[in-house]
Amino acid sequence: MANGAGGSITPFFTIWTEPRATIRRIVETDPKRYVIALAAIGPAAGALANQWSKAIDNSANLSVLWPIEVAFSAAFGAVLGIVSLYISGAILRWSGGLIGGVASQVEVRSALAWAQVPAIAAEIILLTAVLSGIAIPHPTAAAMLQIDPAFYKVGVAEAVLAIWGSIVGVYCLAEVHRFSAWRAFCATLIPAGIAMVVLGFIVWVVYALLNH
Template sequence: MANGAGGSIAPFFTIWTEPRATIRRIVDTDPTRNVIALAAFGSGISALSGQWSKAFANNANLSVLWPLWVAVIVAFWAALGVLSLYIGSVVLKWSGSLLGGVASRVEVRAAMAWSQVPAIAAGIVLLVAVLMGVPVPLQRHVPLSQIDPAFYKIMVAEGVLGFWGFIISLKCLGEVHRFSAWRALAATLIPGLIALVLIGFFVFAFGRLSGHH
């Protein structure tokens, strides 16, 4: 396993159970390996699942241009996933450095991208379920009695994969920054807290200014 990161598929398996060791091998050998592809595929597979869900729910009204529309939507979300990766790496490098982290943006991108493997697996599970005919509620407020029981099982699987993916992301970020997963959690919370403070400040300032008119 010394060159586990260099193998064709080894990191896709070891990232589930050995996230710290796996991401360390990756950043020490080739920190750019599969990073763009993982970021693009992670967002793209979710968009594809959503489009297929809508198609099955409304297949009588599909346009002949529907395949082209799906391709455009998936490409857009894939590009957005890559853009989010680059923006997120800048933010998490900065917030991690506040807590003593030492990772570069390239290393943070590797940690972010490879920790998406469980999310990609969740997207594939959902897509397969949709293609097998499991009805997916497209509206937010749907009575529980109208939701197919099979969909609940899919949601349980999605929830488990999502939770484990979050744990993996903290461990990967902690490893590249060379601190604990708990400190990685703090690093991910700092940007959001700062954003909330700034929003609160602007809302308060706007309210005060409006009150003078």
């Protein structure tokens, strides 16, 4: 078995506990390996879970076109995941470069894609739960009162994996940029901070024009 990259499944396990060493081996061998698939699988699985949950809630009124809707939703989710990867990769390449990062866009995309492994696991757990008959609760007061108790376990697992995935992502980004995890965390905050400033400025301009 290869040692962390190549055609081996090893990085799918080591990325959980050794993100820096794993992503370093990946970018030094083939930084494009599985990147597109990793970006697509999570959103596609999430879309499938949502569609199946709707079917559980409204099985009597399913359209004959429902299978096509499911396929379209999964395909759209996959494409959205890939587009988001490229956009995020460009942004975090730029923000990391502002504070001394040296990664290329290919390396940043590899880091972001491999950091999706915990999120993919979370989506697979959710899809498995939905396929077993546990519906996803809708964000309404009435629905929240009727949540299947089994869904709480799924929710806890999703939350833990989301936190773990975020930590893995920071360490992977730090490694490809060749700086500390704290600096990588700051690199993720820079775009959000700029977006908030721009949004605040737009709101201020609109408010000023409306009250002129």
